[in-house]
Amino acid sequence: MIHPTVLRKGNRVLSGPIRSSCFLPAFLLFFVFIVPLHAENPLPVRGLCVQAPSKRGLDRFVQFVDEQLAPRGLNTLVLRFDYNFEYESHPELRGRNPLSLDDVRKIVNVCREHEIQLIPQVNLLGHQSWAGSLGNLLRVYPQFDETPHVKMPQDYKWPNPDGLYCKSYCPLHPEVHTVVFDIVDEIVATCQATAFHAGMDEVFYIGDDKCPRCRDQDKGELFADEVTRIRDHLAKNDCKLWIWGDRLIDGKTTGLGMWEAATNGTHGAIGLIPKDVVICDWHYERASPTPVLFALNGFHVLTCPWNNPDVSMDHLEQMKWLRQHSNRKLAERFDGVLLTYWSGVDSLIDAYEGSEQASEGNRGAAESLKRLFPLAAEPDAPAQQDGQKN
Ligand SMILES: [Zn+2]
Numbered sequence: 001m002i003h004p005t006v007l008r009k010g011n012r013v014l015s016g017p018i019r020s021s022c023f024l025p026a027f028l029l030f031f032v033f034i035v036p037l038h039a040e041n042p043l044p045v046r047g048l049c050v051q052a053p054s055k056r057g058l059d060r061f062v063q064f065v066d067e068q069l070a071p072r073g074l075n076t077l078v079l080r081f082d083y084n085f086e087y088e089s090h091p092e093l094r095g096r097n098p099l100s101l102d103d104v105r106k107i108v109n110v111c112r113e114h115e116i117q118l119i120p121q122v123n124l125l126g127h128q129s130w131a132g133s134l135g136n137l138l139r140v141y142p143q144f145d146e147t148p149h150v151k152m153p154q155d156y157k158w159p160n161p162d163g164l165y166c167k168s169y170c171p172l173h174p175e176v177h178t179v180v181f182d183i184v185d186e187i188v189a190t191c192q193a194t195a196f197h198a199g200m201d202e203v204f205y206i207g208d209d210k211c212p213r214c215r216d217q218d219k220g221e222l223f224a225d226e227v228t229r230i231r232d233h234l235a236k237n238d239c240k241l242w243i244w245g246d247r248l249i250d251g252k253t254t255g256l257g258m259w260e261a262a263t264n265g266t267h268g269a270i271g272l273i274p275k276d277v278v279i280c281d282w283h284y285e286r287a288s289p290t291p292v293l294f295a296l297n298g299f300h301v302l303t304c305p306w307n308n309p310d311v312s313m314d315h316l317e318q319m320k321w322l323r324q325h326s327n328r329k330l331a332e333r334f335d336g337v338l339l340t341y342w343s344g345v346d347s348l349i350d351a352y353e354g355s356e357q358a359s360e361g362n363r364g365a366a367e368s369l370k371r372l373f374p375l376a377a378e379p380d381a382p383a384q385q386d387g388q389k390n
Helices: 026-039 058-072 103-115 136-140 176-190 219-235 267-271 291-296 309-325 346-352 361-370 381-386
Strands: 045-051 077-081 117-124 195-199 240-244 278-282 302-306 334-338
Touching: 026 278, 058 103, 058 346, 077 195, 077 334, 077 381, 103 117, 103 176, 103 240, 103 302, 117 136, 117 219, 117 267, 219 240, 219 267, 240 361, 267 361, 278 291, 291 302, 302 309, 309 334, 309 361, 334 361
Parallel strands: 045 077, 045 334, 077 117, 117 195, 195 240, 240 278, 278 302, 302 334
Antiparallel strands: none
16 A cells, blocks of 8 residues: 555435325435435445554554544544454464553444444455565465565565565465464454454465466456455354455556556456455545446445545545435445555654644645544534535
8 A cells, every 4th residue: 555665545304204295206205215315424434544553552542532533423443453462363473562452452442432343454465574574474474475485675675576565475375264364353353343354455466476376377366266265254253354445456457557456467356256345445646436346346335545635535525426426226335435544553643633743644644534524613524514625
């Protein structure tokens, strides 16, 4: 989601009973009740996706949720834990100074108090390294590496001859799922979650020519099989799968390229994965109309901006327009907006609180948060209701 060099992620429903003397033809009833009902409800999902706090930043984060996010009407928090938790099932995968069970319970409690859906994220398949650092999964289990012949560089640069952006695990390794599903199950249970976000964005290494299991396999099928496997595992516990949408968009035909879409052949997966996977469709330079692609293919979709407030408001406006101008079946798939943030959550709170040290990008993200989800008392509030741009 972040490029390493560029840092580039009703009509009023009749409130009273219908008077018995008021006879309306059936078609008129349809327009009065059915169409406006879905058209003007608030977006079902109003969310933020951030890294889980550090142990030191935990209390500040909980306070931020309690005093700032909840009053703004946010109802969804995707929290990127990865290995920042004291996993009991695999202590060998714990990050440094990870959150404890009691720590996570504080987050669970504040979310429950405000009816915020807490969705944990652990990156599966891709994003198993970052710049020159290997992630915990491949550091502990190097045998899961899809491209073991690609060595981690001392001085990471992009582009590089290996095309190394992030490592992937091999989805056909016979033991990888026994490990990662333990992690998934534990963090889902700890968060008492009914949905899990598996990441799965920017997977550049898949079906590598040198992988004895994956070579010669269709990359779209490989990607779809992995999504389906994760989805089926979660479904046993009535848990939904959320993923980023970029690997399902044809980057060449759309011109969207290799980051926010796929140019490595995975986009064929869009016709192969279960329709109950929720798609988080991120675009940071403009509100591309790709939510339509997902909705027309039967998926629930969230549109995901980042740190450009004007683009963020375009995302919001587009989502509301799509809900207002689609038939009921399609409209119900345009679920809402998930604002993404790609630095430590402390830096978001700093920017939100007006720190002069905050970078321009972080200030933009904080501004996006405030404009997308204005407090009821703020002047932006009517804009959110009307879906109008500021
Ligand atoms: Zn493989």
